[in-house]
Amino acid sequence: MFQAQLPNRGKIHYSRESETVYQWVEQWLKSCPPVPAAVEENVPLWKQAQTKSTVKMPGFSRKVQTKEYTINWRLLTNSGQDEGFIRPVIAAKGFPFYPGSSMKGAFLRVCPKELQGEYCGKEITENGQTKTKPGILRFHGAYPIDMSWGNKDRLVDIIHSQQNRQVEDDFTTTANPQISLYGTTLVFGISSTKHLEPSEWKKIWDIWEKALGIGIGSRVSAGYGHFTETLENTDKVILSVHLCGQGLTSQLLNKIPEFRPNMFKAVLRGHTLRLLGGITDEETAKEKTQQLWGGIDNDTVVGKLVINFIAEELNIGKHTYNPAGRRQVSMSTYDLEAGKLDILYIGNSNQEKTKLKKIVTQIIKFSLLLGGFGKSWRRVDHRIFYPQYFRNNDKPMIGCxxxxxxESEDLYLTCAKLDTGNISKFIQDIRQNLINLLELPNVNYVETWREAWHPNKVQVWGRIGKTSEAVEWFHGAYSNNKTIKRTDLTGKINPTKVGRIWHRMYPRYVIKDGNLERTNQYVELLTIFPDDSQNTQEFLQFLNDDKKFIKIFPRG
Structure with a gap:
């Protein structure tokens, strides 16, 4: 489908044109392999043509060595044929295809230097002229093993960057569609110009699996392009974090729920920007964040850090409610009982690797201390800490x-006493730690950003308790009929306005007899980015007078 300047003529850049996106996918699937002879009424084409027995899939010759690998989440490749719309490379008969040239590039990045020339070729000088001497390997790319990739409901992916809206100011953001393969099994092919022993082929496939361990395709840093068979086959992991959590799932354009690992990068990148925005100028903050996590603001910047997430025990559920005067509404939820977040460093400097591990560890601790991941991360899970909110079955799900x-309990910050404990010290010290690790001059901060992490821009209040004291304040009066509900401080839905307060119930750990021990209490934390409104100023005065919460940042 070509691009045009007329509405509904290939204009597939924005989510409001989602019908056109699905039309493009439908036309693409119709041009794929012949539909099986037995065509069922009202059954999508991809379901009719998903078995090997009814569709002749692309194959490699007998001289080509092949191996199959399954995408852990999604794979994104960019044909570059449409400005503003990312669609995959498409081979003969409409099959999605991972190009051999991309395969060779990924292989070369991890191939030992002493083998690069033999396997992939090198430049040589003969008679004063520079020539290219080909290597012995030929990379044939990859195809899906069957038609199960053609799930129209899953092919249309979504990009919805909210960094500007959540960190800097109330920008209007737009979700953009892209096409990516979801959970597909691909067969990769490699051949050699000379006979190789099985031991040599094992060495070659081991190198290729190291490439897959880092990830292939686009947006690898956000969790795309990783494969289930190679998740452990990499030496690039600098930190593994074992997590569990619950909350609301994201949705695709067609409202299908999906647990999306890119939410971890979004939070880590966002907090990196907040922290740097509080210790340096705007240009440096954005530049350093892009160097760590990548970015596409002006020119595409490949970051040094990549995330990959393995959902080991994940359950998808529903929260249904009946709002007054409206029909029943269903919201998809997740309950992640076990998952592992890997942070990979794609460089080769041991010194930089050590420094980045320290930075990432600080940001992970910061993220779990003050919030969560995914939708509604600024709020506590009301099912746990305010179950009576759902008593009449007429309220939507809130929080996570x-x-x-x-396995990762050592990342918890202990809290013996709130006013002198490790939590307060960590919040005080993290700014200086990042200044030292990133070698930044501590001369500036971004005054115009709403959520720059600077003593002049943010306050953190805390208390210790078994239950939440503050959760009810988000839904009713906190004192003498005063409320923060639906104000600029807590945010609004219609019109949408991102709030200026985070609420977190952080599990309280202490050191007892030299060992880390979980208590039955929480550290309740309110992170506030004050504005000048009367509502906000009155609420801050209430916290100060009420004495149930202690101001732990900034101190003094």
């Missing part, structure tokens, strides 16, 4: 709750 699992 994340914890470190036992």
């Amino acid at each position: 709750h994340w914890k470190f699992r036992e």
Whole structure:
């Protein structure tokens, strides 16, 4: 489908044109392999043509060595044929295809230097002229093994960057569609110009699996392009974090729920920007964030850090409610009982690797201390901390709750006493730690950003307790009929306005007899980015007078 300047003529750049996106996918699938002879009424084409027995899939010759690998979440490749719309490379008969040239590039990045020339070729000088001497390997790319890739409901992916809206100011953001393969099994092919022993082929496939361990395709840093068979086959992991959590799932354009690992990068990148915005100028903050996590503001910047998430035990459920005067509404939820977040460093400097591990560890601790991941991360899970909110079955689900699992409990900040404990010290010290690690001059901060992490821009209040004291304040009066509900402080839905307060129930850990021990209490934390409104100023005065919460940042 070509691009045009007329509405509904290939204009597939924006989510409001989602019908056109699905039309493009439908036309694409119709041009794929012949539909099986037995055509069922009202059954999507992809379902009719998903078995190997009814569709002749692309194959490699007998001289080509092949291996199959399954995409852990999604794979994104960009044909570059449409401005503003990312669609995959498409081969003969409409099959999505991972190009051999991309395969060779990924292989070369991880191939030992002493083998690069033999396997992939090198430049040589003969008679004063520079020539290219081909290597012995030929990379044939990859195809899906069957037609199950053609799930129209899953092919249309979504990009919805909210960094500007959530960190800097109330920008209007738009969700953009892209096409990516979801959970597909691909067969990769490699051949050699000379006979190789099985031991040599094993060495070659081991190198290729190291490439897959880092990830292939586009947006690898956000969790795309990883494969289930190679998740452990990489030496690039600098930090593994074992997590569990629950909350609301994201949705695709067609409202299908999907647990999307890119939410982890979104939070880590966003907090990096908030922290840097509080210790340096705007240009440096954005530049350093892009160097760490990548970015596409002006020119595409490949970041040094990549995330990959493995959902080991994940359950998808529903929250249904009946709002007054309206029909029943259903919201998809997740309950992640076990998952592992890997942070990979794609460089080769041991010194930089050590420094980045320290930075990432600080940001992970910060993220789990003050919030969560995914939708509604600024609020506590009301099912846990305010169950009476749902008593009449007429309220939507709100919030999330994340914890470190036992394997990563050492990442918890202990809290013996709130006013002198490690939590207060960590919040005080993290700014200086990042200044030292990133070698930044501590001369500036971005005054115009709403959520720059600077003592002049943010306050953190905390208390210790078994239950939440503040959760009811988000839904009613906190004192003498005064309320923060539906104000600029808590945010609004219609019209949408991002709030200026985070609420977190952080599991309280202490050191007892030299060991880390979980208590039955929480550290309740309110992170506030004050504005000049009367509502906000009155609420801050209430916190100060009420004495149930202690101001732990900034101190003094």
